[in-house]
Amino acid sequence: MSIILAIALGMLICAAALVLVRVALGPTNLDRALSLDVLIVIVTGIIATQILRTDDPGPLPIMVVFSLTGFVGSVSVARFMARKQDDA
Amino acid sequence: MSWQEICDLAGGISLLLGSTIALVGAIGLARLPDIFGRMHAATKPQTLGLLLILVGLALNVRTWASVATLFIVVGAQALTAPVTAHMLGRASYRTGASEDDLLHHDELGEDYRRMTEQQATGDEA
Numbered sequence: 001m002s003i004i005l006a007i008a009l010g011m012l013i014c015a016a017a018l019v020l021v022r023v024a025l026g027p028t029n030l031d032r033a034l035s036l037d038v039l040i041v042i043v044t045g046i047i048a049t050q051i052l053r054t055d056d057p058g059p060l061p062i063m064v065v066f067s068l069t070g071f072v073g074s075v076s077v078a079r080f081m082a083r084k085q086d087d088a
Numbered sequence: 089m090s091w092q093e094i095c096d097l098a099g100g101i102s103l104l105l106g107s108t109i110a111l112v113g114a115i116g117l118a119r120l121p122d123i124f125g126r127m128h129a130a131t132k133p134q135t136l137g138l139l140l141i142l143v144g145l146a147l148n149v150r151t152w153a154s155v156a157t158l159f160i161v162v163g164a165q166a167l168t169a170p171v172t173a174h175m176l177g178r179a180s181y182r183t184g185a186s187e188d189d190l191l192h193h194d195e196l197g198e199d200y201r202r203m204t205e206q207q208a209t210g211d212e213a
Binding site for chain 1: 127134157158
């Protein structure tokens with residue numbers, strides 16, 4: 001069982017690394033906002049695997065906070081990135 | 089194999105499946121050339137991956153409190169991912185992300201042109 005959790009955690013960490021590559025490479029800031037939103041989903045998955053590895057359901061509410069604030073962040077970036085076009 | 093062990097095993101397998109799907113989504117996000125393509129990779133596999141991970145977590149932590157919070161997380165993620173992608177797509181289209189030749193057919197551009205022409209004719213009349 002712990003092997004399955006270790007493999008899952010390794011895969012999620014590789015996914016987070018790939019997303020960080022896209023954050024670094026992303027040509028526009030909107031790509032970065034999108035990939036940071038994906039990073040937050042992956043970190044939520046990492047928290048879930050950590051909860052199982054340590055058998056401590058303490059950080060469960062953190063995942064709710066993560067999924068909501070991630071959404072607010074990228075939507076506000078999208079809203080203010082488009083502002084230049086609206087005023088022009 | 090009591091039903092607890094079966095539940096644990098099923099939870100572990102679905103958690104593994106969820107993390108593989110999240111990894112596939114991240115690979116898609118890193119490799120796809122255009123932000124419109126990346127939106128596909130950023131929303132669908134991530135939401136399904138997170139759903140499977142949380143189902144695995146719910147199968148292992150078998151308390152009603154945790155299942156309730158996991159419902160909130162999955163519901164929030166499933167509702168907000170399309171809105172985020174829509175807002176980002178709209179902003180990136182308006183700030184000129186579609187000029188390169190990746191788009192074969194640009195219906196939104198034609199609507200914009202028709203809209204501006206109508207405004208022009210409307211102002212003259």
